[in-house]
Structure formats: C-alpha cells, structure tokens
Amino acid sequence: MNKVDVAQRGKMVNAFDPANVTGLNEKARTLIQRRSALLGPAYRLFYNDPVEVKRGKGVILYDSEGNEYLDAYNNVVSVGHCHPRVVEATSEQLRTLCTHTRYVQEGILNYAEDLLGTFGGKIQHVMFTCTGSEANDLALRIAKHQTGKDGIIITEEAYHGNSDLVAGLSPSLGPHSPLGTWVRRIPAPDSYRVPIETIGQWMADQVSAQIHDLERRGQGLAAFIADSLFSSDGIFAHPTNLFGPVIDVVHKAGGLFIADEVQSGFGRTGEKLWGYQRHDIAPDIVTMGKPMGNGFPVAAVALAPEVVQGFGRDVRYFNTFGGNTVAIAAAQAVLDVIRDEKLMENANRIGKLIRDGFTELAKRHEQIGDVRGAGLYVGVELVRNRNTKEPDSAAASAIINGLRARRILISATGAAANTLKIRPPLVFSEGHVDRLLSEAKAVLNSL
Known part of the structure; x- marks a missing residue:
C-alpha cells in the first residue's frame, strides 16, 4: 500500500497526524500516546497541535x-458551554428521577407539544432518540416501511451519522467507508460555481436522474435526505428556493422528503428556527440532534401522521435512553433559553x-x-x-x-x-x- 492510500484511509478533515507526535511537548505526547493505546486507532483528533x-x-x-x-x-x-439553566435543569431532574418512556410522564408531553408547535405544516408526532445518527436511522427505517422502497438520495459529500445504515449514506466519512448499493448521490448546490438563478431546477434534474436509475434497478425511491445548509458539502445557504422543485420531484416518485436539522436547526441560521423553513417547504420527516440538549445526548424524529401510521401498526418502537426524563429536561431548557435570550x-x-x-x-x-x-x-x-x-x-x-x-x-x-x-x-x-x-x-x- 502506498503513502497516498494510507493517507486516504479513514481520512478526516482537519485531522491530527499521529506520525507527527514527535513535534509536540512531552505532556501532549504522553496524553496522545495513552489515548491511542486505550481508545484504539479509529479515533481522530483535530489540528496539527491537538x-x-x-x-x-x-x-x-x-x-x-x-x-x-x-x-x-x-x-x-x-x-454555550455549561449554560447555567441547562445545568440546573438536568441536575434537578437527575436528583428527582431518570427513567424511560414506558411510564406516563408529563414532562415529555409538555416538551413534545412545545417542540411540535415550532414546525407548522403537517408535522404532528415526535419520537425521541439519543443521537442524530439514531434519529436519521429511525427516519429512514420509517421511510422504507412507508414506501416499500429502498432507494435513498443524498448530496455528494453528505454526513448523516455513524450507525451501519446511515454511515452507508455518509460519503464524507471517506472513500473507504462503503456506501449502500441503494444510495445515489447528487452534486451539492454549489452557489459559487452553479448559476444561482437556475440552481433549484438544476438540483431537481439531478434528483430526477437518480430516481430514474433507482427505478430501473427495481429499488425505487424511499427518501431524499438533506441538511439544508449542506454543511459537509461546503456550506451553501442560498438560494432559499431550491428545495421547492426537489420536493415536487421526490413526491411525484412516491418518496419522502427528510429534512436533516441536526446541523441547521434550533435557530442556527438566524432566520428561522429550522433550516428547511427558510426554503418555505413542508418536509415529511424532520430529524434533529446535537444542539438539542446542549451536549446532553438527546435527539428526535418529527413526522407527519400518515408517514408513521403503518410503521406504528407493524413495528413497536422503544429506546431505553431516548426521551428519558433528564434528556427531556435538558432539551426543554435549551429551547427555553433560545427563545428567552433571543x-x-x-x-x-x-x-x-x-x-x-x-x-x-x-x-x-x-x-x-x-x-x-x-x-x-x-x-x-x-x-x-x-x-x-x-x-x-x-x-x-x-x-x-x-x-x-x-x-x-x-x-x-x-x-x-x-x-x-x-x-x-x-x-x-x-x-x-x-x-x-x-x-x-x-x-x-x-x-
């Protein structure tokens, strides 16, 4: 294997090269070598000087x-790190009770009602997980069940998580992390290189071509999933009308539109609470995670009733830690802080x-x-x-x-x-x- 091959394996943007440990001070070398010995070779650190x-x-x-x-x-x-209201909410709940969702609890209902009120459109249900990876995994399971199809369309350098299913549609994990045979990629809407006035139709045409290929191979389209800021593709926030033509094409093919809000949700864009809302569309499923609990592991899938009706009838859902009482306390505190502190x-x-x-x-x-x-x-x-x-x-x-x-x-x-x-x-x-x-x-x- 040549040096280029080695460098490409398990690549990560802005990654520290363990071969350069000799240039660090003694304390850093000791900690990094200890980390490698204890955590194994798959972990990565940032920066030339971690x-x-x-x-x-x-x-x-x-x-x-x-x-x-x-x-x-x-x-x-x-x-913000260690926000006092989030710290207080999680500490108080941990002192009181930490348990799962198979008991009747008012806190999860209050938060679900509060959260669902932010979406509008046809979103009426929410299911809780621990991570964005789990949320996207669950969303895709539901999409496949609802449509009876397997095909998923993503953008070229997308990242949607690290479970087996969603790693299979996360090309940003690198060329040696295999994509599913049911996955098709389209170029990101590169507003720096593609004429901005035609980019929406251009993207819809790219999606149409991949739908055609999936249908020819008997897989069909289960879902198109995208982060509306295209974070891993290079960050493309404009124009804000490109998803309209895409969602029309997706629905015409019988597929679902999944808005991955793990990166772009919870007020990140400054214009709307959810990134997809900048595009004035109504997705079938919305997934969220990361900032939802300000570091506490809580995530969710929000969806239209008709999307989950068959799944709920045929498949029970339970997550031991997803939506536990402490996670909900953290999530509620974060949503309150975002609003109260503007x-x-x-x-x-x-x-x-x-x-x-x-x-x-x-x-x-x-x-x-x-x-x-x-x-x-x-x-x-x-x-x-x-x-x-x-x-x-x-x-x-x-x-x-x-x-x-x-x-x-x-x-x-x-x-x-x-x-x-x-x-x-x-x-x-x-x-x-x-x-x-x-x-x-x-x-x-x-x-």
Missing part, C-alpha cells in the same frame, strides 16, 4: 494550564458581522474566493485562483492551524477541505467576532 480541554464556559474553552480558547466551532453546545436573533446579527468581516478581508487576500452562510454558520472558501476557482486546501489548513496557534478554534468542510467552517455557539458576541476577525487577519497576513 487541543487539550479541561473546562468550558460560554464560548470559551480552557486547558489544564488555564489557557483560554475562543470556541468558534462547536454547535453542539448551542447555548439567540436566533443574535445568530442573525452576529453571523452577518462575521460574514461582512471576511468579505472585507477578501478585498486584500486573493485566497478568499467566496464568503457564504446564514446566521452563525459561515463558510469561507479558499481558492488558488479566483478565475478558475480551484480549491486551495493547503491555505485552509494553514489558516485553521494558524488560528489554533492563536487559540481560536474553527475547522474545515467540503470535498476538498478548502472551506473554513465557522459555527460558534449561539451566544457569540461582537467582542468575540472582533477577536476572531483580528486573529484571522493576522494569520492571513502571515501566509
């Missing part, structure tokens, strides 16, 4: 020596400041080809040449690791890993933006 974290508060992480890092990457803790509005305002700041930097740095995103999910694409738009993954890596050296944490995304991925907690402030942009300017000047 970050040790000891505690966190708001948008700041601290290592064991008290050094602080500005966290402009973690969307899991959407309302974090969706904050995401809209602060995200614009970040995008405007990088757009200004682009005037002086030719490597920045495109700045895009919505709310507090920002993509900054690095290119070798603005005319050819050739991706520059080396520049992206240099900026990410340059910022890490200045204790600013971001990462990368896209098939070429050339787009900076900036998605801080929703409590990011103007002062944090100033620090991010100031350090980004310094790193860009040093390239």
Whole structure:
C-alpha cells in the first residue's frame, strides 16, 4: 500500500497526524500516546497541535494550564458551554428521577407539544432518540416501511451519522467507508460555481436522474435526505428556493422528503428556527440532534401522521435512553433559553458581522474566493485562483492551524477541505467576532 492510500484511509478533515507526535511537548505526547493505546486507532483528533480541554464556559474553552480558547466551532453546545439553566435543569431532574418512556410522564408531553408547535405544516408526532445518527436511522427505517422502497438520495459529500445504515449514506466519512448499493448521490448546490438563478431546477434534474436509475434497478425511491445548509458539502445557504422543485420531484416518485436539522436547526441560521423553513417547504420527516440538549445526548424524529401510521401498526418502537426524563429536561431548557435570550436573533446579527468581516478581508487576500452562510454558520472558501476557482486546501489548513496557534478554534468542510467552517455557539458576541476577525487577519497576513 502506498503513502497516498494510507493517507486516504479513514481520512478526516482537519485531522491530527499521529506520525507527527514527535513535534509536540512531552505532556501532549504522553496524553496522545495513552489515548491511542486505550481508545484504539479509529479515533481522530483535530489540528496539527491537538487541543487539550479541561473546562468550558460560554464560548470559551480552557486547558489544564488555564489557557483560554475562543470556541468558534462547536454547535453542539448551542447555548454555550455549561449554560447555567441547562445545568440546573438536568441536575434537578437527575436528583428527582431518570427513567424511560414506558411510564406516563408529563414532562415529555409538555416538551413534545412545545417542540411540535415550532414546525407548522403537517408535522404532528415526535419520537425521541439519543443521537442524530439514531434519529436519521429511525427516519429512514420509517421511510422504507412507508414506501416499500429502498432507494435513498443524498448530496455528494453528505454526513448523516455513524450507525451501519446511515454511515452507508455518509460519503464524507471517506472513500473507504462503503456506501449502500441503494444510495445515489447528487452534486451539492454549489452557489459559487452553479448559476444561482437556475440552481433549484438544476438540483431537481439531478434528483430526477437518480430516481430514474433507482427505478430501473427495481429499488425505487424511499427518501431524499438533506441538511439544508449542506454543511459537509461546503456550506451553501442560498438560494432559499431550491428545495421547492426537489420536493415536487421526490413526491411525484412516491418518496419522502427528510429534512436533516441536526446541523441547521434550533435557530442556527438566524432566520428561522429550522433550516428547511427558510426554503418555505413542508418536509415529511424532520430529524434533529446535537444542539438539542446542549451536549446532553438527546435527539428526535418529527413526522407527519400518515408517514408513521403503518410503521406504528407493524413495528413497536422503544429506546431505553431516548426521551428519558433528564434528556427531556435538558432539551426543554435549551429551547427555553433560545427563545428567552433571543439567540436566533443574535445568530442573525452576529453571523452577518462575521460574514461582512471576511468579505472585507477578501478585498486584500486573493485566497478568499467566496464568503457564504446564514446566521452563525459561515463558510469561507479558499481558492488558488479566483478565475478558475480551484480549491486551495493547503491555505485552509494553514489558516485553521494558524488560528489554533492563536487559540481560536474553527475547522474545515467540503470535498476538498478548502472551506473554513465557522459555527460558534449561539451566544457569540461582537467582542468575540472582533477577536476572531483580528486573529484571522493576522494569520492571513502571515501566509
């Protein structure tokens, strides 16, 4: 096996190379070597110089020596690390009761009612899981049962989870993580390269072609599933009318439209609570996870009654930890904080400041080809040449690791890993933006 083959196996964007451990200080070497020995070879770390974290508060992480890092990457803790209201809610519930959903409990009903009220359209039921992977797995099981078909269509570099089923439709896991034979991929709606005025119909045509192929092979279409920010494809937030033509094509073929809101939900876009709502569509199924419990493992599938009726008749559903009393307490606290602290509005305002700041930097740095995103999910694409738009993954890596050296944490995304991925907690402030942009300017000047 040559070096290229080795490098491609199990690849991860912005991953630490264990072969470079000799360049680290003694403490870091010891911890990383111990980690490898205990956790095995499949785990990955970020950055050329991995970050040790000891505690966190708001948008700041601290290592064991008290050094602080500005966290402009973690969307899991959407309302900030160790938010006191979430800590209090989960602690109080843990002191009271932690049990599963086979007992009658009012808390889960109150939260379900509250959550369902945010969707509109035809969504009326919610089923709880622990992770986004489980949520997408369950959603696809239901879609296959409802349609009697197997085919799933995804975008080219999608990530939908790590169970056996959803890893089989997560090409971003790398070329050696096999996709299901029932999976078809379409290109992402690359608004930097595809004419924006025709991108919706262009995407619908791509979906139609893959539906035709699935039908020719006797599999048919069970579902089209997409994250409306196309987070793993490179972050494409506009235009906001591209899903209309796609959902029409999907429904005409008898398939279901699944909105994967694990990345783009809970106010992340700043415009709507759910990313798909920016596109003015009504999905059949909505999945969510990650930020739902601010780090506590809770996720869910919300769906239209007719979608789950047959599944509920034929297959019982139970999840020992999904929707347990502590998980629901965490989820309720997060939803309350997002509304009470007006974090969706904050995401809209602060995200614009970040995008405007990088757009200004682009005037002086030719490597920045495109700045895009919505709310507090920002993509900054690095290119070798603005005319050819050739991706520059080396520049992206240099900026990410340059910022890490200045204790600013971001990462990368896209098939070429050339787009900076900036998605801080929703409590990011103007002062944090100033620090991010100031350090980004310094790193860009040093390239």
